[in-house]
Amino acid sequence: MRWIRQHLIGAIAIVVLLYLFLPIAVVIAFSFNNPESKFNLSWNEFSLDAWTQICGVPGVCSAFVTSVEIGLISTLFATILGTMIAFALVRYRFKGRSSTNLLIFMPMATPEIVMGSSLLALFLNLSFPLGPVTVMIAHIMFIISFVVVAVKARLQGMDPRLEEAARDLYASPSATFRYVTFPLVLPGILGAALLGFSLSFDDFIISFFNAGTLVTFPIYIWGAAQRGIPPQVNALASLVFIAALVIVLSAQFVAWRKRKSLSVR
Amino acid sequence: MPGGVARKVEDLRLVNLTKQFGGTKAVDDLSITSPAGSFFALLGASGCGKTTTLRMVAGLEDPTHGQIFIGDQDVTELRAFQRPVNTVFQSYALFPHLDIFENVAFGLRRRGVKDVDDQVIAILELVELSALARRKPSQLSGGQQQRVAVARALINQPDVLLLDEPLGALDLKLRRQMQIELKRIQSEVGTTFVHVTHDQEEAMTMADTVAVMNAGRIEQMGHPAEVYELPRTIFVANFLGQSNLIQGMKVSTGDVVEVSANGLGFRIPSKRNVAPGQSIVIGVRPEKIMVLDAHDESKLPAGHNRIYGTVTDVSYTGVSTQYLVETPWGQSIIAFEQNSIVGDRCELGDPVVLGWAPEHTFGLDPAEGLNAGLDHAVLELESDTEA
Amino acid sequence: MAPVVPVASVTTKVAQASKQRSRIAYLLLIPGLGWLAIFFVIPLVTLFMTSLQAESASKPGTYVPGIQFSNYTDALAEYWPQFVRSFVYAGLATAFALVIAYPLAYFIAFKAGNWRSLMLVLVVAPAFASFLLRTYAWKTILADDGPVTSGLNALHLLPDGRILNTGIAVVAGLTYNFLPFMVLPLYASLDKIDYRLIEAGNDLYGSPQQVFRKVTWPLSMPGVVAGTLLTFIPAAGDFINAELLGSTKDKMIGNVIQTNFIEFRDYPTASALSFALMAVILVMVLSYIRRSGTEDLV
Numbered sequence: 001m002r003w004i005r006q007h008l009i010g011a012i013a014i015v016v017l018l019y020l021f022l023p024i025a026v027v028i029a030f031s032f033n034n035p036e037s038k039f040n041l042s043w044n045e046f047s048l049d050a051w052t053q054i055c056g057v058p059g060v061c062s063a064f065v066t067s068v069e070i071g072l073i074s075t076l077f078a079t080i081l082g083t084m085i086a087f088a089l090v091r092y093r094f095k096g097r098s099s100t101n102l103l104i105f106m107p108m109a110t111p112e113i114v115m116g117s118s119l120l121a122l123f124l125n126l127s128f129p130l131g132p133v134t135v136m137i138a139h140i141m142f143i144i145s146f147v148v149v150a151v152k153a154r155l156q157g158m159d160p161r162l163e164e165a166a167r168d169l170y171a172s173p174s175a176t177f178r179y180v181t182f183p184l185v186l187p188g189i190l191g192a193a194l195l196g197f198s199l200s201f202d203d204f205i206i207s208f209f210n211a212g213t214l215v216t217f218p219i220y221i222w223g224a225a226q227r228g229i230p231p232q233v234n235a236l237a238s239l240v241f242i243a244a245l246v247i248v249l250s251a252q253f254v255a256w257r258k259r260k261s262l263s264v265r
Numbered sequence: 266m267p268g269g270v271a272r273k274v275e276d277l278r279l280v281n282l283t284k285q286f287g288g289t290k291a292v293d294d295l296s297i298t299s300p301a302g303s304f305f306a307l308l309g310a311s312g313c314g315k316t317t318t319l320r321m322v323a324g325l326e327d328p329t330h331g332q333i334f335i336g337d338q339d340v341t342e343l344r345a346f347q348r349p350v351n352t353v354f355q356s357y358a359l360f361p362h363l364d365i366f367e368n369v370a371f372g373l374r375r376r377g378v379k380d381v382d383d384q385v386i387a388i389l390e391l392v393e394l395s396a397l398a399r400r401k402p403s404q405l406s407g408g409q410q411q412r413v414a415v416a417r418a419l420i421n422q423p424d425v426l427l428l429d430e431p432l433g434a435l436d437l438k439l440r441r442q443m444q445i446e447l448k449r450i451q452s453e454v455g456t457t458f459v460h461v462t463h464d465q466e467e468a469m470t471m472a473d474t475v476a477v478m479n480a481g482r483i484e485q486m487g488h489p490a491e492v493y494e495l496p497r498t499i500f501v502a503n504f505l506g507q508s509n510l511i512q513g514m515k516v517s518t519g520d521v522v523e524v525s526a527n528g529l530g531f532r533i534p535s536k537r538n539v540a541p542g543q544s545i546v547i548g549v550r551p552e553k554i555m556v557l558d559a560h561d562e563s564k565l566p567a568g569h570n571r572i573y574g575t576v577t578d579v580s581y582t583g584v585s586t587q588y589l590v591e592t593p594w595g596q597s598i599i600a601f602e603q604n605s606i607v608g609d610r611c612e613l614g615d616p617v618v619l620g621w622a623p624e625h626t627f628g629l630d631p632a633e634g635l636n637a638g639l640d641h642a643v644l645e646l647e648s649d650t651e652a
Numbered sequence: 653m654a655p656v657v658p659v660a661s662v663t664t665k666v667a668q669a670s671k672q673r674s675r676i677a678y679l680l681l682i683p684g685l686g687w688l689a690i691f692f693v694i695p696l697v698t699l700f701m702t703s704l705q706a707e708s709a710s711k712p713g714t715y716v717p718g719i720q721f722s723n724y725t726d727a728l729a730e731y732w733p734q735f736v737r738s739f740v741y742a743g744l745a746t747a748f749a750l751v752i753a754y755p756l757a758y759f760i761a762f763k764a765g766n767w768r769s770l771m772l773v774l775v776v777a778p779a780f781a782s783f784l785l786r787t788y789a790w791k792t793i794l795a796d797d798g799p800v801t802s803g804l805n806a807l808h809l810l811p812d813g814r815i816l817n818t819g820i821a822v823v824a825g826l827t828y829n830f831l832p833f834m835v836l837p838l839y840a841s842l843d844k845i846d847y848r849l850i851e852a853g854n855d856l857y858g859s860p861q862q863v864f865r866k867v868t869w870p871l872s873m874p875g876v877v878a879g880t881l882l883t884f885i886p887a888a889g890d891f892i893n894a895e896l897l898g899s900t901k902d903k904m905i906g907n908v909i910q911t912n913f914i915e916f917r918d919y920p921t922a923s924a925l926s927f928a929l930m931a932v933i934l935v936m937v938l939s940y941i942r943r944s945g946t947e948d949l950v
Contacts, residue, residue, distance in 0.1 A: 013759035016752055017774055020831065023789035024781045030792070041792050081684035092677030100681060103688050109881065109937055110692075110930060111889020113906045117913055117926040118695035121702045124919065141691040144684055161358035164325050167345040168352045169372035169421065176346075179371075183362050202783050204892065205906075209913065221784045225896060229788060237782045244780035248773050255769070 031234035038228030050231035057230040063220035064236050071200040074139035079193045082147025090155040107145045116209035130212025138206045143196040154188025274455055275336035275424040276301040282331035284317050291317040293481035304451050304458045306472030314481040315461045319427050324348045335424050351418035352427040356434050357410050359402035365413050366398040372421040388420040408439045428460040444471050465505050477501050497539050499629050503638030508548045509598045510635050515543050527594045531570045538628030546629040553625040554600035556588050556611055557618050565620040572619045576611050586610055703923035723924040731908050738905040742887035745826035749834040749883050757838035775835050787896050790825055817899040825893035833882035841875025877944045
């Protein structure tokens, strides 16, 4: 009884994690399916076709590449803009701080469909042509807030004495930034960028409203869902998932190794 | 210093230094000189302005008024990275992304020194850390980190080294060790050290000059023994060690001031008195008081000040025995007796006589109130037990 | 000794320096905030203006600027079931997510030990796999002949005898999709609790239920508030789950906005619904935050 009580919460935690991964297991498994019909919904037979001919279906790979490009460019801009805001918020005193905070909080508290539709309303009223530019504008807009929050947390967690120590040790303001502040905040910025890229890459709702005829990877999947998703899509998504997991886990592993080497000093 | 560069040693002078935060003066018209090559301690409770003073000297805070001189150079307008001053920060502020070597080399590199290796190795030898040069700060113990912080500051051969509560994060035993270590390093390099601390024992053991700070001002400054033996304000008498303070009135003045308090007469050499008016507070340190059984009063030397009372508490602490004696007017007097006396100690409830030499008495101005400089927590505790 | 000179100039220098510093702050803020102003705030204004447009009398199917508040009443009169359904579904999904996420967050914060960071990665990791594909995968998992549906049918637990294409599937999909947004804030606020407080609670109260009610739960309130908001808001505006997992009877307001905007090109109606959704959510969020007394969410 006692044993059950002590391990109950752990058991629930593991079940919840399994629940989180159940659909992903299905996605990966069905990349090896050779579907009977157009709809890749029930298991037929094992096949490597989707992996060996990963671009074998028209439009899949170009949609994938479009999403990567849009993700990289949007992330770059949003990371720069968001990091600048985070620095201003943490390091400077200025008037209008609370309205700034509100402006950053609002996009996170607004349903995507409202952001997507309102941007579309703007572009329609301006007769601005929809396409990659409008999608990137939208992505940068909604990523900025997440970058600000992530970088701000990192900056706030930094001991202000470290920068004072640098100034005390003959580092000019620019040298302080270059040799102390930036290297210490960099992990936070990289984390924010990874988050931003995954948000952009996977965004469907906002992109769908503002893409016009442009086809991103999620838009491709949406369209395919009506007429049947080819297993190539599963293969590509599995690839992204595994790549991201490897990146994050190896970062974790490096941090863990570091901690371990500390404890055996 | 190893590496063998003859350094010039400079004094540090603060002239009318004032720092205002909003409406409150953190530092109020401070003028002090810390002589070249001295170990100078700024002692005070938290919030007394000692750290703000240090930060102004470092250039991390701009003074509202006043000037800072190092030697003959006015550095008030110089920014932190332009001043010939380095700081050992509270909790060290070692750069976590750099190893020990690079932490120590940081200042030299920023000033464009090309070949830093010899100097870094020499200074790491001085603080006995050469073996750990390639470790990261987080891999070091507290005491080691503290020595790295000292090395990182000293390698720049500052005219003045500032230490902001440098031992605060260490446990008691290590703190004692590092006090001796810092003192050794100071005498080896000869630089002017300015040390900020709230720990009176630390200030007294390390410094040549102690300045007791309170509410942005210096209460008293001098050699530790001098400040301890002859406090000039009630704040200092209470903050630096313990004092018994008794309120009274002057009866006569001359070479010796005679005081009447609670029906008893006391004598103070007039050069040990600073009370300007009729009313006076007389003070004596607990270890100056002899505790004698009331029957043995005749053993007290003639001319000693004396108080009669009853023992209400005896605690044996090893080196000494501490007595609490209640006087007829309800005050508790604390007395320390060295445990070198052969024979019986006084016991709880014994009628006793307390005696001490007039030369151990000091006279203070009562204006600031008898509780000035006492720990607030202690005061609350006392009022609780009274109630 | 250098002469002592009055240094009033220092004061003005400091004032200048702080003015200069706030100028740097504005330089850092302007590009990003400008972007948000132009592409977040102005579109909302445009959305509101579009929601008041009237159909052109000369050219049907096009719209001209106007102040036609009846767009709102007409749209809500027609689509109130979807509107209400959105909030019900989102509310249910949020409640389920809270119940599921709490034990996981609690375990990671207090019991996971060395596994803590790995488990956090695992919570975030599903986001690396496509949202649409994961939702689509539920079609396979909940299929009528699949093990889940047959199992529940054997126990006679399903009113319609199926899950897919019912509201249950939509709520299940919403719960699943936004679960990580519930776990992370919960974890963050549980992690801040000093575990000794819980131990002290165990010491003083005895019963684990009481300790949870009187110590753990109140201390984790900021996480509960943030997590429920981060789950409820996207769930209320979602149309993917209803589209892929529900039937036409399970459509949410997001589906209506989407079809009106993109297929029917009835911009005023779609804008009115979108703006109304935004307004209702905003009011709910603000009153919720005020009631739970957690104002620093950013």
